Amino acid sequence: MPEQIDRRPFTYVAPALKQTGVPDGSGVQATIVRVDLDRFGIVRAATVVVPSDDPIFDAKLAARLDDDSYEPARLANRAVTASVFRELRH
Numbered sequence: 458m459p460e461q462i463d464r465r466p467f468t469y470v471a472p473a474l475k476q477t478g479v480p481d482g483s484g485v486q487a488t489i490v491r492v493d494l495d496r497f498g499i500v501r502a503a504t505v506v507v508p509s510d511d512p513i514f515d516a517k518l519a520a521r522l523d524d525d526s527y528e529p530a531r532l533a534n535r536a537v538t539a540s541v542f543r544e545l546r547h
Contacts, residue, residue, distance in 0.1 A: 467533040472498060472541050477525045479518065484547045488515050490522065492543060496536040498527035506542065514547055 472494055489507035492500055503522040508515045522543075530539035 468531075470531040472530045472539050473528040474541075474543075475526045475528055477522075479521050479525070479545060481543075481545055482547045486511055486514070486547045488518060488545050488547070490518060490543050490545065491540050492522060492525070492527075493540045494527055494529065494538060496529055496538050498529040498536075500525050500527075509547065511547065518545070 475498070486509040487507075488505060488509040488511075491504045491506050493502040493504075495501050500523050503519040505515050505518060527541070529536040531537065
């Protein structure tokens with residue numbers, strides 16, 4: 458690069474879970490989901506990334522996560538869309 462850039466990087470604050478209908482359990486089964494959020498912290502999609510050995514639990518999980526709410530992610534102090542990964546034990 459011909460000249461030095463003396464700008465600080467943008468600050469990023471990850472989304473934070475505020476409310477969930479699916480609390481983490483303490484079982485030996487685990488399902489990992491990706492939760493896509495809009496800039497208001499509303500769940501727009503939930504996708505099972507790593508299924509457990511309980512396909513019935515996994516199939517119902519996306520619908521149960523629809524009612525979760527998050528503090529939105531922030532980039533340079535502006536709310537932005539984001540995705541989070543959650544491990545749910547059952």
